[in-house]
Amino acid sequence: MNFQLTKEQEFVRKMVREFATNEVEPIAADIDAEHRFPEENVKKMADYGLLGIPFPREVGGAGGDQLSYAIAVEELSRVCGSTGVICSAHTSLCCWPIYAWGNDEQKEKYLADLCSGRKLGAFGLTEPNAGTDAGGQQTRADLNGDQWVLNGAKVFITNGGYADVFIIMAMTDKKKKTRGGISAFIVEKDDPGFSIGKTEDKMGICASSTTELIFQNCTIPKDRLLGQVGDGFKVAMSTLDGGRIGIASQALGIAQGAFDVTVDYMKARKQFGKKLSQMEALQFEVANMATQIEAARLLIYQAADMKDRNLPYGKYSAMAKLFAAETAMYVTTKAVQLHGGYGYTKDYPVERMMRDAKITEIYEGTSEVQKMVIAASVFGK
Protein backbone atom coordinates (compact mmCIF):
# COMPACT_ATOMS: atom_id res chain seq x y z
CA MET A 1 0.00 0.00 0.00
CA ASN A 2 1.37 3.34 -1.01
CA PHE A 3 -0.46 6.61 -0.39
CA GLN A 4 2.05 8.66 -2.37
CA LEU A 5 0.81 10.36 -5.52
CA THR A 6 3.00 9.94 -8.58
CA LYS A 7 4.96 12.90 -9.89
CA GLU A 8 2.44 13.20 -12.73
CA GLN A 9 -0.51 13.23 -10.33
CA GLU A 10 1.20 15.89 -8.22
CA PHE A 11 1.78 17.96 -11.35
CA VAL A 12 -1.86 17.56 -12.34
CA ARG A 13 -2.91 18.95 -8.97
CA LYS A 14 -0.45 21.84 -9.24
CA MET A 15 -1.48 22.64 -12.79
CA VAL A 16 -5.23 22.47 -12.18
CA ARG A 17 -4.89 24.40 -8.90
CA GLU A 18 -3.14 27.23 -10.80
CA PHE A 19 -5.65 27.06 -13.63
CA ALA A 20 -8.60 27.09 -11.23
CA THR A 21 -7.18 29.94 -9.16
CA ASN A 22 -6.38 32.15 -12.15
CA GLU A 23 -9.15 31.33 -14.60
CA VAL A 24 -12.09 29.79 -12.75
CA GLU A 25 -12.25 31.35 -9.29
CA PRO A 26 -12.36 34.98 -10.49
CA ILE A 27 -15.62 34.39 -12.39
CA ALA A 28 -17.20 31.71 -10.18
CA ALA A 29 -19.51 34.05 -8.26
CA ASP A 30 -20.55 35.93 -11.41
CA ILE A 31 -21.43 32.90 -13.51
CA ASP A 32 -23.42 31.55 -10.57
CA ALA A 33 -25.35 34.81 -10.23
CA GLU A 34 -25.89 35.11 -13.97
CA HIS A 35 -26.63 31.40 -14.49
CA ARG A 36 -24.11 31.61 -17.31
CA PHE A 37 -22.36 28.58 -18.82
CA PRO A 38 -18.62 29.48 -18.83
CA GLU A 39 -17.89 28.83 -22.51
CA GLU A 40 -14.61 30.74 -22.34
CA ASN A 41 -13.29 28.48 -19.60
CA VAL A 42 -14.53 25.31 -21.28
CA LYS A 43 -12.44 26.39 -24.27
CA LYS A 44 -9.42 26.93 -22.01
CA MET A 45 -9.96 23.56 -20.33
CA ALA A 46 -9.97 22.02 -23.79
CA ASP A 47 -6.70 23.77 -24.71
CA TYR A 48 -4.97 22.37 -21.62
CA GLY A 49 -6.20 18.82 -22.07
CA LEU A 50 -8.65 18.88 -19.16
CA LEU A 51 -11.49 17.39 -21.21
CA GLY A 52 -9.78 14.10 -22.07
CA ILE A 53 -7.63 13.31 -19.06
CA PRO A 54 -8.06 9.54 -18.49
CA PHE A 55 -7.90 8.35 -22.08
CA PRO A 56 -4.86 7.11 -24.02
CA ARG A 57 -3.18 9.37 -26.50
CA GLU A 58 -3.92 6.86 -29.29
CA VAL A 59 -7.59 7.85 -29.17
CA GLY A 60 -6.85 11.54 -28.71
CA GLY A 61 -6.82 11.64 -24.91
CA ALA A 62 -4.22 13.24 -22.67
CA GLY A 63 -2.76 9.90 -21.60
CA GLY A 64 -3.58 10.34 -17.92
CA ASP A 65 -5.26 8.11 -15.37
CA GLN A 66 -8.49 8.04 -13.38
CA LEU A 67 -6.83 9.34 -10.24
CA SER A 68 -5.47 12.37 -12.10
CA TYR A 69 -8.95 12.95 -13.51
CA ALA A 70 -10.41 12.76 -9.99
CA ILE A 71 -7.80 15.26 -8.78
CA ALA A 72 -8.61 17.61 -11.67
CA VAL A 73 -12.37 17.57 -10.95
CA GLU A 74 -11.62 18.07 -7.25
CA GLU A 75 -9.41 21.08 -7.92
CA LEU A 76 -11.87 22.70 -10.35
CA SER A 77 -14.74 22.14 -7.90
CA ARG A 78 -12.70 23.57 -5.05
CA VAL A 79 -13.43 26.98 -6.53
CA CYS A 80 -16.47 26.30 -8.75
CA GLY A 81 -18.77 23.28 -8.56
CA SER A 82 -20.35 24.13 -11.91
CA THR A 83 -17.02 24.01 -13.75
CA GLY A 84 -16.20 20.72 -12.01
CA VAL A 85 -19.36 19.02 -13.21
CA ILE A 86 -18.95 20.26 -16.78
CA CYS A 87 -15.64 18.39 -16.89
CA SER A 88 -17.02 15.38 -15.02
CA ALA A 89 -20.20 14.84 -17.08
CA HIS A 90 -18.30 15.29 -20.35
CA THR A 91 -15.50 12.91 -19.40
CA SER A 92 -17.25 10.20 -17.41
CA LEU A 93 -20.65 10.15 -19.04
CA CYS A 94 -19.90 10.77 -22.70
CA CYS A 95 -16.24 10.08 -23.52
CA TRP A 96 -16.04 7.02 -21.31
CA PRO A 97 -18.99 4.98 -22.68
CA ILE A 98 -17.75 5.61 -26.23
CA TYR A 99 -14.26 4.56 -25.18
CA ALA A 100 -15.50 1.44 -23.35
CA TRP A 101 -18.43 0.39 -25.53
CA GLY A 102 -17.83 1.99 -28.92
CA ASN A 103 -16.58 0.13 -31.99
CA ASP A 104 -13.45 1.33 -33.80
CA GLU A 105 -15.37 3.56 -36.19
CA GLN A 106 -17.29 5.23 -33.37
CA LYS A 107 -14.13 5.76 -31.33
CA GLU A 108 -12.38 7.28 -34.32
CA LYS A 109 -15.32 9.46 -35.24
CA TYR A 110 -16.02 10.86 -31.77
CA LEU A 111 -13.23 10.38 -29.24
CA ALA A 112 -10.54 12.64 -30.67
CA ASP A 113 -13.02 15.52 -31.00
CA LEU A 114 -14.42 14.93 -27.50
CA CYS A 115 -11.10 14.42 -25.70
CA SER A 116 -9.62 17.53 -27.31
CA GLY A 117 -12.72 19.49 -26.30
CA ARG A 118 -13.56 20.45 -29.89
CA LYS A 119 -16.86 18.85 -29.00
CA LEU A 120 -18.61 18.68 -25.65
CA GLY A 121 -20.47 15.61 -24.41
CA ALA A 122 -23.57 14.79 -22.37
CA PHE A 123 -25.50 11.72 -21.25
CA GLY A 124 -29.26 11.15 -21.25
CA LEU A 125 -30.79 8.46 -19.06
CA THR A 126 -33.17 10.25 -16.67
CA GLU A 127 -36.76 10.86 -17.79
CA PRO A 128 -39.69 12.61 -16.14
CA ASN A 129 -40.97 9.22 -14.97
CA ALA A 130 -37.71 7.31 -14.82
CA GLY A 131 -35.22 8.75 -12.36
CA THR A 132 -33.86 6.32 -9.82
CA ASP A 133 -36.05 3.69 -11.50
CA ALA A 134 -33.96 3.88 -14.67
CA GLY A 135 -35.69 0.82 -16.07
CA GLY A 136 -38.93 2.73 -16.54
CA GLN A 137 -37.67 4.31 -19.77
CA GLN A 138 -40.38 5.70 -22.01
CA THR A 139 -38.12 7.02 -24.73
CA ARG A 140 -38.32 4.52 -27.58
CA ALA A 141 -36.02 3.67 -30.43
CA ASP A 142 -37.38 1.75 -33.39
CA LEU A 143 -35.35 0.40 -36.26
CA ASN A 144 -36.68 1.61 -39.57
CA GLY A 145 -34.57 0.22 -42.40
CA ASP A 146 -31.07 1.64 -41.94
CA GLN A 147 -32.11 4.16 -39.34
CA TRP A 148 -33.13 4.34 -35.72
CA VAL A 149 -36.08 6.55 -34.91
CA LEU A 150 -36.16 7.95 -31.38
CA ASN A 151 -39.22 9.37 -29.63
CA GLY A 152 -39.48 10.65 -26.09
CA ALA A 153 -37.84 13.10 -23.71
CA LYS A 154 -34.99 13.24 -21.21
CA VAL A 155 -34.72 15.63 -18.28
CA PHE A 156 -32.02 17.11 -16.04
CA ILE A 157 -29.29 16.56 -18.64
CA THR A 158 -25.98 18.12 -17.58
CA ASN A 159 -24.22 20.11 -20.35
CA GLY A 160 -27.50 19.71 -22.33
CA GLY A 161 -27.58 23.18 -23.85
CA TYR A 162 -23.94 23.18 -24.98
CA ALA A 163 -23.16 19.57 -25.85
CA ASP A 164 -22.48 18.34 -29.38
CA VAL A 165 -22.60 14.61 -28.66
CA PHE A 166 -25.14 12.82 -26.45
CA ILE A 167 -25.22 9.25 -25.17
CA ILE A 168 -28.93 8.43 -25.07
CA MET A 169 -30.70 5.45 -23.52
CA ALA A 170 -33.93 4.31 -25.16
CA MET A 171 -36.25 1.32 -24.96
CA THR A 172 -35.82 -0.99 -27.94
CA ASP A 173 -37.83 -3.93 -26.60
CA LYS A 174 -40.48 -3.14 -24.07
CA LYS A 175 -41.17 -6.79 -23.28
CA LYS A 176 -37.61 -7.36 -22.09
CA LYS A 177 -37.81 -4.31 -19.81
CA THR A 178 -34.67 -3.07 -18.04
CA ARG A 179 -32.18 -5.81 -18.81
CA GLY A 180 -32.09 -6.39 -22.51
CA GLY A 181 -34.85 -3.97 -23.37
CA ILE A 182 -32.82 -0.78 -23.34
CA SER A 183 -30.17 0.22 -25.88
CA ALA A 184 -27.63 3.05 -25.97
CA PHE A 185 -27.25 5.47 -28.88
CA ILE A 186 -24.97 8.29 -29.93
CA VAL A 187 -27.00 11.35 -30.90
CA GLU A 188 -25.52 14.51 -32.39
CA LYS A 189 -26.95 17.93 -31.67
CA ASP A 190 -27.94 18.57 -35.29
CA ASP A 191 -29.68 15.26 -35.86
CA PRO A 192 -33.15 15.77 -37.39
CA GLY A 193 -35.97 15.56 -34.85
CA PHE A 194 -33.69 16.30 -31.90
CA SER A 195 -34.04 19.50 -29.89
CA ILE A 196 -33.18 21.02 -26.54
CA GLY A 197 -36.19 21.76 -24.34
CA LYS A 198 -36.47 23.65 -21.10
CA THR A 199 -33.34 24.81 -19.26
CA GLU A 200 -33.75 24.16 -15.54
CA ASP A 201 -33.58 27.03 -13.05
CA LYS A 202 -31.68 25.40 -10.23
CA MET A 203 -30.76 25.98 -6.60
CA GLY A 204 -27.03 25.37 -7.17
CA ILE A 205 -24.44 24.60 -9.86
CA CYS A 206 -26.18 27.47 -11.61
CA ALA A 207 -23.51 27.88 -14.28
CA SER A 208 -23.96 24.29 -15.39
CA SER A 209 -26.42 23.86 -18.24
CA THR A 210 -29.17 21.43 -17.18
CA THR A 211 -31.77 20.87 -19.86
CA GLU A 212 -34.52 18.74 -21.25
CA LEU A 213 -33.84 16.81 -24.46
CA ILE A 214 -36.68 16.19 -26.87
CA PHE A 215 -36.84 13.47 -29.52
CA GLN A 216 -39.62 13.80 -32.09
CA ASN A 217 -39.05 11.17 -34.74
CA CYS A 218 -35.37 11.86 -34.23
CA THR A 219 -33.70 9.88 -37.02
CA ILE A 220 -30.12 8.66 -36.75
CA PRO A 221 -28.06 6.19 -38.82
CA LYS A 222 -28.08 2.57 -37.74
CA ASP A 223 -24.39 2.66 -36.82
CA ARG A 224 -25.05 5.08 -33.94
CA LEU A 225 -26.05 2.16 -31.74
CA LEU A 226 -23.50 1.97 -28.90
CA GLY A 227 -22.75 -1.64 -27.98
CA GLN A 228 -25.29 -4.26 -29.01
CA VAL A 229 -29.07 -4.01 -29.03
CA GLY A 230 -30.18 -4.54 -25.44
CA ASP A 231 -26.84 -3.49 -23.90
CA GLY A 232 -28.20 -0.10 -22.82
CA PHE A 233 -28.71 -0.84 -19.15
CA LYS A 234 -25.21 -2.31 -18.86
CA VAL A 235 -23.76 0.69 -20.71
CA ALA A 236 -25.61 3.07 -18.39
CA MET A 237 -24.75 1.29 -15.16
CA SER A 238 -21.07 0.82 -16.00
CA THR A 239 -20.90 4.46 -17.07
CA LEU A 240 -22.47 5.62 -13.81
CA ASP A 241 -20.07 3.47 -11.76
CA GLY A 242 -17.26 5.61 -13.18
CA GLY A 243 -19.28 8.82 -13.16
CA ARG A 244 -19.58 8.48 -9.41
CA ILE A 245 -15.83 8.94 -9.09
CA GLY A 246 -16.25 12.26 -10.90
CA ILE A 247 -19.19 13.43 -8.80
CA ALA A 248 -17.53 12.26 -5.59
CA SER A 249 -14.50 14.32 -6.63
CA GLN A 250 -16.75 17.29 -7.31
CA ALA A 251 -18.26 16.90 -3.81
CA LEU A 252 -14.80 16.59 -2.30
CA GLY A 253 -13.63 19.73 -4.10
CA ILE A 254 -16.63 21.72 -2.93
CA ALA A 255 -16.01 20.57 0.66
CA GLN A 256 -12.31 21.37 0.47
CA GLY A 257 -12.98 24.80 -1.02
CA ALA A 258 -15.48 25.69 1.70
CA PHE A 259 -13.10 24.36 4.32
CA ASP A 260 -10.13 26.39 3.06
CA VAL A 261 -12.16 29.61 2.90
CA THR A 262 -13.47 28.96 6.42
CA VAL A 263 -10.04 28.33 7.92
CA ASP A 264 -8.79 31.62 6.46
CA TYR A 265 -11.86 33.42 7.78
CA MET A 266 -11.41 31.97 11.27
CA LYS A 267 -7.82 33.13 11.40
CA ALA A 268 -8.92 36.70 10.66
CA ARG A 269 -12.28 37.06 12.40
CA LYS A 270 -12.15 38.23 16.02
CA GLN A 271 -14.92 37.99 18.61
CA PHE A 272 -14.67 38.38 22.39
CA GLY A 273 -11.11 39.64 21.92
CA LYS A 274 -9.77 36.54 20.19
CA LYS A 275 -9.73 34.92 16.81
CA LEU A 276 -12.33 32.29 15.97
CA SER A 277 -9.42 29.94 15.28
CA GLN A 278 -8.47 30.18 18.95
CA MET A 279 -11.85 29.01 20.25
CA GLU A 280 -11.83 25.36 21.14
CA ALA A 281 -15.51 24.71 20.42
CA LEU A 282 -14.97 25.96 16.87
CA GLN A 283 -11.62 24.22 16.51
CA PHE A 284 -13.42 20.94 17.21
CA GLU A 285 -15.87 21.64 14.38
CA VAL A 286 -12.93 22.24 12.06
CA ALA A 287 -11.25 19.03 13.21
CA ASN A 288 -14.38 17.06 12.30
CA MET A 289 -14.63 18.77 8.92
CA ALA A 290 -10.96 18.09 8.13
CA THR A 291 -11.28 14.45 9.10
CA GLN A 292 -14.37 13.85 6.99
CA ILE A 293 -12.75 15.52 3.98
CA GLU A 294 -9.67 13.35 4.28
CA ALA A 295 -11.76 10.19 4.65
CA ALA A 296 -13.75 11.11 1.55
CA ARG A 297 -10.54 11.75 -0.35
CA LEU A 298 -9.14 8.34 0.54
CA LEU A 299 -12.34 6.57 -0.54
CA ILE A 300 -12.34 8.41 -3.87
CA TYR A 301 -8.66 7.90 -4.62
CA GLN A 302 -9.06 4.22 -3.77
CA ALA A 303 -11.98 3.83 -6.18
CA ALA A 304 -10.10 5.73 -8.92
CA ASP A 305 -7.00 3.64 -8.37
CA MET A 306 -9.05 0.42 -8.58
CA LYS A 307 -10.57 1.59 -11.84
CA ASP A 308 -7.08 2.34 -13.14
CA ARG A 309 -6.05 -1.20 -12.24
CA ASN A 310 -9.14 -2.72 -13.88
CA LEU A 311 -10.42 -4.12 -10.59
CA PRO A 312 -14.17 -4.26 -9.86
CA TYR A 313 -14.78 -0.88 -8.23
CA GLY A 314 -18.56 -0.28 -8.39
CA LYS A 315 -19.10 -0.77 -4.66
CA TYR A 316 -16.16 1.51 -3.87
CA SER A 317 -17.21 4.31 -6.19
CA ALA A 318 -20.71 4.14 -4.67
CA MET A 319 -19.21 4.38 -1.18
CA ALA A 320 -16.97 7.24 -2.27
CA LYS A 321 -19.87 9.13 -3.83
CA LEU A 322 -22.20 8.54 -0.87
CA PHE A 323 -19.63 9.62 1.68
CA ALA A 324 -18.17 12.54 -0.30
CA ALA A 325 -21.62 13.97 -1.05
CA GLU A 326 -22.66 13.79 2.59
CA THR A 327 -19.30 15.31 3.53
CA ALA A 328 -19.87 18.16 1.09
CA MET A 329 -23.26 18.93 2.67
CA TYR A 330 -21.89 18.62 6.20
CA VAL A 331 -18.79 20.72 5.58
CA THR A 332 -20.47 23.48 3.57
CA THR A 333 -23.31 23.79 6.13
CA LYS A 334 -20.75 24.11 8.92
CA ALA A 335 -18.73 26.54 6.80
CA VAL A 336 -21.73 28.85 6.50
CA GLN A 337 -22.36 28.51 10.24
CA LEU A 338 -18.75 29.35 11.11
CA HIS A 339 -18.98 32.46 8.93
CA GLY A 340 -22.06 33.58 10.89
CA GLY A 341 -24.22 36.18 9.16
CA TYR A 342 -21.54 36.85 6.54
CA GLY A 343 -21.71 33.23 5.45
CA TYR A 344 -25.35 33.68 4.54
CA THR A 345 -24.54 36.57 2.21
CA LYS A 346 -23.20 36.44 -1.34
CA ASP A 347 -20.16 38.44 -0.25
CA TYR A 348 -18.59 35.13 0.74
CA PRO A 349 -18.45 32.01 -1.45
CA VAL A 350 -19.64 29.51 1.18
CA GLU A 351 -23.37 30.00 0.54
CA ARG A 352 -22.77 29.17 -3.14
CA MET A 353 -20.76 26.14 -2.12
CA MET A 354 -23.57 24.98 0.18
CA ARG A 355 -26.09 25.30 -2.66
CA ASP A 356 -23.71 23.52 -5.03
CA ALA A 357 -23.09 20.70 -2.54
CA LYS A 358 -26.70 19.56 -2.35
CA ILE A 359 -26.87 18.25 -5.91
CA THR A 360 -24.03 15.82 -5.23
CA GLU A 361 -26.41 13.87 -2.97
CA ILE A 362 -28.93 13.67 -5.81
CA TYR A 363 -27.48 13.29 -9.28
CA GLU A 364 -25.68 10.32 -10.85
CA GLY A 365 -27.56 8.23 -8.33
CA THR A 366 -29.03 9.63 -5.13
CA SER A 367 -27.45 8.76 -1.82
CA GLU A 368 -30.23 6.21 -1.46
CA VAL A 369 -29.22 4.56 -4.74
CA GLN A 370 -25.60 4.42 -3.56
CA LYS A 371 -26.82 2.59 -0.46
CA MET A 372 -28.76 0.16 -2.68
CA VAL A 373 -25.60 -0.51 -4.70
CA ILE A 374 -23.49 -0.97 -1.59
CA ALA A 375 -26.10 -3.16 0.15
CA ALA A 376 -26.48 -5.30 -2.96
CA SER A 377 -22.77 -6.00 -2.90
CA VAL A 378 -22.93 -6.83 0.81
CA PHE A 379 -25.89 -9.20 0.63
CA GLY A 380 -25.48 -10.34 -2.97
CA LYS A 381 -27.93 -9.41 -5.68
Place this chain on the structure above:
Amino acid sequence: MAFKIIVCAKQVPDTNVIKINPKTGTLIREGVPSILNHDDANALEEALKIKDKYPDTHITVVSMGPPQAKDMLLECLAMGADEGVLVSDRAVGGSDTWATSNAVAAAIRKIGEFDLIFAGRQAIDGDTAQVGPQIAEKMDLPQVTYVQEFEIEKDMKSITVKRALEDGYEVIKIKTPCMLTAIKELNAPRYMTIEGIFSANEKPIHVWSANDIAVDLDTVGLEASPTNVFRSFTPAPKGKGVILEGDTEKEVAEKLLIGLKGKHVV
Protein backbone atom coordinates in the same frame (compact mmCIF):
# COMPACT_ATOMS: atom_id res chain seq x y z
CA MET B 1 12.23 27.71 -39.71
CA ALA B 2 13.81 25.60 -37.06
CA PHE B 3 15.09 27.79 -34.28
CA LYS B 4 17.30 26.39 -31.58
CA ILE B 5 16.54 28.11 -28.32
CA ILE B 6 18.14 27.72 -24.94
CA VAL B 7 16.22 28.82 -21.88
CA CYS B 8 18.04 29.35 -18.59
CA ALA B 9 15.87 28.48 -15.61
CA LYS B 10 16.30 28.21 -11.87
CA GLN B 11 14.40 26.31 -9.24
CA VAL B 12 13.68 28.67 -6.35
CA PRO B 13 11.76 28.53 -3.07
CA ASP B 14 8.25 29.93 -3.42
CA THR B 15 8.61 33.33 -1.82
CA ASN B 16 4.85 33.60 -1.42
CA VAL B 17 4.93 31.01 1.33
CA ILE B 18 8.42 31.56 2.66
CA LYS B 19 8.92 32.67 6.26
CA ILE B 20 11.92 34.24 7.91
CA ASN B 21 13.29 33.02 11.22
CA PRO B 22 12.99 36.16 13.34
CA LYS B 23 15.97 35.18 15.51
CA THR B 24 18.53 34.31 12.86
CA GLY B 25 17.10 36.41 10.03
CA THR B 26 17.52 33.55 7.58
CA LEU B 27 14.95 31.91 5.33
CA ILE B 28 13.09 28.92 6.71
CA ARG B 29 13.28 26.53 3.78
CA GLU B 30 11.64 23.50 5.41
CA GLY B 31 8.26 22.74 3.95
CA VAL B 32 8.57 25.50 1.36
CA PRO B 33 7.67 24.29 -2.13
CA SER B 34 10.20 24.81 -4.89
CA ILE B 35 8.98 26.46 -8.05
CA LEU B 36 10.16 27.56 -11.48
CA ASN B 37 11.47 31.10 -11.04
CA HIS B 38 8.84 33.55 -12.28
CA ASP B 39 10.94 35.53 -14.78
CA ASP B 40 12.33 32.25 -16.14
CA ALA B 41 8.74 31.13 -16.81
CA ASN B 42 8.38 34.28 -18.93
CA ALA B 43 11.59 33.37 -20.75
CA LEU B 44 10.29 29.86 -21.44
CA GLU B 45 6.88 31.18 -22.51
CA GLU B 46 8.47 33.43 -25.14
CA ALA B 47 10.43 30.48 -26.46
CA LEU B 48 7.24 28.39 -26.53
CA LYS B 49 5.45 31.13 -28.44
CA ILE B 50 8.15 30.92 -31.10
CA LYS B 51 7.64 27.14 -31.15
CA ASP B 52 3.87 27.65 -31.52
CA LYS B 53 4.61 29.67 -34.65
CA TYR B 54 7.50 27.55 -35.93
CA PRO B 55 6.83 23.99 -34.70
CA ASP B 56 10.29 22.74 -35.72
CA THR B 57 11.82 24.96 -33.04
CA HIS B 58 13.79 23.03 -30.45
CA ILE B 59 13.83 24.33 -26.88
CA THR B 60 16.43 23.17 -24.39
CA VAL B 61 16.02 24.32 -20.79
CA VAL B 62 19.26 24.46 -18.87
CA SER B 63 19.55 24.75 -15.12
CA MET B 64 22.04 24.31 -12.33
CA GLY B 65 21.10 23.03 -8.93
CA PRO B 66 20.60 20.02 -6.68
CA PRO B 67 19.18 16.78 -8.17
CA GLN B 68 15.62 17.73 -7.19
CA ALA B 69 15.78 20.63 -9.68
CA LYS B 70 14.96 17.90 -12.21
CA ASP B 71 11.33 18.34 -11.11
CA MET B 72 11.37 21.91 -12.32
CA LEU B 73 12.83 20.79 -15.65
CA LEU B 74 10.05 18.19 -15.91
CA GLU B 75 7.58 21.00 -15.41
CA CYS B 76 9.24 22.94 -18.26
CA LEU B 77 8.93 19.86 -20.47
CA ALA B 78 5.25 19.51 -19.46
CA MET B 79 4.77 23.11 -20.60
CA GLY B 80 6.21 22.21 -24.00
CA ALA B 81 10.02 22.40 -23.93
CA ASP B 82 11.85 19.59 -25.75
CA GLU B 83 14.85 18.81 -23.63
CA GLY B 84 16.31 19.54 -20.21
CA VAL B 85 19.86 19.90 -18.98
CA LEU B 86 20.71 19.99 -15.30
CA VAL B 87 24.22 20.77 -14.14
CA SER B 88 24.34 19.08 -10.77
CA ASP B 89 27.55 18.43 -8.93
CA ARG B 90 28.89 19.15 -5.45
CA ALA B 91 31.81 20.86 -7.20
CA VAL B 92 29.50 23.66 -8.37
CA GLY B 93 27.55 23.94 -5.09
CA GLY B 94 27.66 27.30 -3.34
CA SER B 95 28.56 29.15 -6.54
CA ASP B 96 27.90 32.87 -6.62
CA THR B 97 26.76 34.54 -9.83
CA TRP B 98 30.23 34.63 -11.38
CA ALA B 99 30.86 30.94 -10.73
CA THR B 100 27.31 30.01 -11.75
CA SER B 101 27.63 31.76 -15.08
CA ASN B 102 30.94 29.95 -15.68
CA ALA B 103 29.21 26.61 -15.22
CA VAL B 104 26.05 27.47 -17.18
CA ALA B 105 28.10 28.94 -20.04
CA ALA B 106 30.12 25.72 -20.15
CA ALA B 107 26.91 23.68 -20.28
CA ILE B 108 25.56 25.81 -23.12
CA ARG B 109 28.81 25.33 -25.05
CA LYS B 110 28.37 21.60 -24.65
CA ILE B 111 24.77 21.80 -25.90
CA GLY B 112 26.16 23.32 -29.09
CA GLU B 113 24.61 25.60 -31.67
CA PHE B 114 21.73 27.89 -30.87
CA ASP B 115 20.00 30.99 -32.19
CA LEU B 116 18.76 32.44 -28.94
CA ILE B 117 19.29 32.23 -25.23
CA PHE B 118 16.40 33.38 -23.10
CA ALA B 119 16.88 33.89 -19.40
CA GLY B 120 14.69 35.43 -16.76
CA ARG B 121 15.73 38.87 -15.58
CA GLN B 122 16.51 37.65 -12.07
CA ALA B 123 15.67 34.95 -9.56
CA ILE B 124 13.32 35.69 -6.70
CA ASP B 125 15.68 34.17 -4.12
CA GLY B 126 18.83 36.13 -4.98
CA ASP B 127 17.49 39.09 -6.96
CA THR B 128 20.89 39.81 -8.52
CA ALA B 129 19.96 39.88 -12.23
CA GLN B 130 23.60 39.05 -12.97
CA VAL B 131 23.73 35.49 -14.26
CA GLY B 132 22.08 36.12 -17.64
CA PRO B 133 24.33 39.05 -18.56
CA GLN B 134 27.42 37.25 -17.26
CA ILE B 135 26.70 34.20 -19.43
CA ALA B 136 26.40 36.51 -22.45
CA GLU B 137 29.71 38.20 -21.64
CA LYS B 138 31.51 34.92 -21.18
CA MET B 139 30.15 33.59 -24.44
CA ASP B 140 30.82 36.82 -26.36
CA LEU B 141 27.18 37.23 -27.20
CA PRO B 142 25.25 40.44 -27.72
CA GLN B 143 22.60 40.83 -25.06
CA VAL B 144 19.49 42.80 -24.21
CA THR B 145 18.14 42.77 -20.67
CA TYR B 146 14.64 43.65 -19.42
CA VAL B 147 12.91 42.52 -22.61
CA GLN B 148 9.22 43.44 -22.54
CA GLU B 149 8.36 42.85 -26.20
CA PHE B 150 9.89 40.53 -28.73
CA GLU B 151 9.59 40.12 -32.47
CA ILE B 152 11.53 38.11 -35.03
CA GLU B 153 12.34 40.09 -38.17
CA LYS B 154 11.41 38.79 -41.63
CA ASP B 155 15.01 37.82 -42.42
CA MET B 156 14.74 35.42 -39.43
CA LYS B 157 18.23 36.42 -38.36
CA SER B 158 17.54 39.51 -36.37
CA ILE B 159 15.18 40.39 -33.61
CA THR B 160 13.53 43.59 -32.49
CA VAL B 161 12.88 43.97 -28.80
CA LYS B 162 11.53 46.58 -26.47
CA ARG B 163 13.78 46.99 -23.48
CA ALA B 164 12.05 48.33 -20.40
CA LEU B 165 13.55 51.38 -18.70
CA GLU B 166 12.35 52.98 -15.50
CA ASP B 167 10.53 55.73 -17.38
CA GLY B 168 9.97 54.26 -20.83
CA TYR B 169 11.52 51.77 -23.20
CA GLU B 170 14.17 51.39 -25.85
CA VAL B 171 13.59 49.64 -29.16
CA ILE B 172 16.63 47.58 -30.02
CA LYS B 173 17.42 45.50 -33.06
CA ILE B 174 19.80 42.65 -32.38
CA LYS B 175 21.33 39.89 -34.48
CA THR B 176 21.19 36.22 -33.52
CA PRO B 177 22.74 34.43 -31.76
CA CYS B 178 22.13 36.55 -28.70
CA MET B 179 21.04 36.55 -25.07
CA LEU B 180 17.79 38.15 -23.94
CA THR B 181 16.52 38.43 -20.39
CA ALA B 182 12.78 38.45 -19.85
CA ILE B 183 10.63 40.45 -17.46
CA LYS B 184 7.09 39.61 -16.43
CA GLU B 185 5.61 42.22 -18.77
CA LEU B 186 6.83 40.13 -21.73
CA ASN B 187 3.99 37.60 -21.60
CA ALA B 188 1.76 35.45 -19.42
CA PRO B 189 3.33 32.01 -18.98
CA ARG B 190 1.10 29.09 -19.92
CA TYR B 191 0.27 26.23 -17.58
CA MET B 192 1.51 22.73 -18.06
CA THR B 193 -0.89 20.70 -20.21
CA ILE B 194 -2.25 17.36 -19.06
CA GLU B 195 -0.77 15.64 -22.09
CA GLY B 196 2.49 17.45 -21.45
CA ILE B 197 2.56 16.15 -17.88
CA PHE B 198 2.04 12.56 -18.99
CA SER B 199 4.57 12.73 -21.83
CA ALA B 200 7.30 14.74 -20.09
CA ASN B 201 9.04 11.56 -19.03
CA GLU B 202 9.52 10.60 -22.67
CA LYS B 203 11.66 13.66 -23.29
CA PRO B 204 15.32 13.67 -22.28
CA ILE B 205 16.69 15.35 -19.17
CA HIS B 206 20.48 15.20 -19.08
CA VAL B 207 22.16 15.50 -15.71
CA TRP B 208 25.71 16.70 -16.20
CA SER B 209 28.57 16.83 -13.72
CA ALA B 210 31.31 19.47 -13.69
CA ASN B 211 33.48 17.01 -15.64
CA ASP B 212 30.78 16.54 -18.27
CA ILE B 213 30.72 20.24 -19.09
CA ALA B 214 34.51 20.49 -19.10
CA VAL B 215 34.53 23.53 -16.86
CA ASP B 216 37.70 24.64 -15.07
CA LEU B 217 37.07 23.49 -11.48
CA ASP B 218 38.92 26.55 -10.20
CA THR B 219 36.16 28.75 -11.61
CA VAL B 220 33.11 27.11 -10.01
CA GLY B 221 31.79 26.36 -6.54
CA LEU B 222 31.93 28.09 -3.19
CA GLU B 223 35.73 28.37 -3.01
CA ALA B 224 36.01 29.98 -6.42
CA SER B 225 33.25 32.48 -5.80
CA PRO B 226 34.55 36.03 -5.42
CA THR B 227 31.45 37.09 -3.48
CA ASN B 228 29.72 35.41 -0.61
CA VAL B 229 26.81 36.25 1.64
CA PHE B 230 28.31 37.88 4.72
CA ARG B 231 25.14 38.15 6.73
CA SER B 232 21.43 38.07 6.01
CA PHE B 233 18.89 39.81 8.17
CA THR B 234 15.35 41.06 8.24
CA PRO B 235 15.00 44.81 8.60
CA ALA B 236 13.18 45.67 11.83
CA PRO B 237 9.56 46.47 11.10
CA LYS B 238 8.83 50.16 10.82
CA GLY B 239 6.64 51.80 13.44
CA LYS B 240 2.92 51.98 12.96
CA GLY B 241 1.65 54.43 10.37
CA VAL B 242 -0.32 57.49 11.32
CA ILE B 243 -3.72 58.20 9.85
CA LEU B 244 -4.39 61.90 9.57
CA GLU B 245 -7.99 62.95 9.89
CA GLY B 246 -9.71 66.21 9.18
CA ASP B 247 -12.95 67.66 7.86
CA THR B 248 -11.49 68.91 4.60
CA GLU B 249 -8.67 67.83 2.31
CA LYS B 250 -6.95 71.11 3.02
CA GLU B 251 -7.01 70.50 6.73
CA VAL B 252 -5.49 67.02 6.27
CA ALA B 253 -2.84 68.44 3.93
CA GLU B 254 -1.94 71.08 6.51
CA LYS B 255 -1.55 68.43 9.20
CA LEU B 256 0.63 66.40 6.86
CA LEU B 257 2.83 69.39 6.12
CA ILE B 258 3.19 70.23 9.81
CA GLY B 259 4.13 66.63 10.53
CA LEU B 260 6.70 66.47 7.75
CA LYS B 261 8.24 69.80 8.75
CA GLY B 262 8.38 68.62 12.35
CA LYS B 263 10.47 65.68 11.17
CA HIS B 264 12.55 68.00 8.96
CA VAL B 265 11.56 66.03 5.88
CA VAL B 266 10.54 69.21 4.06
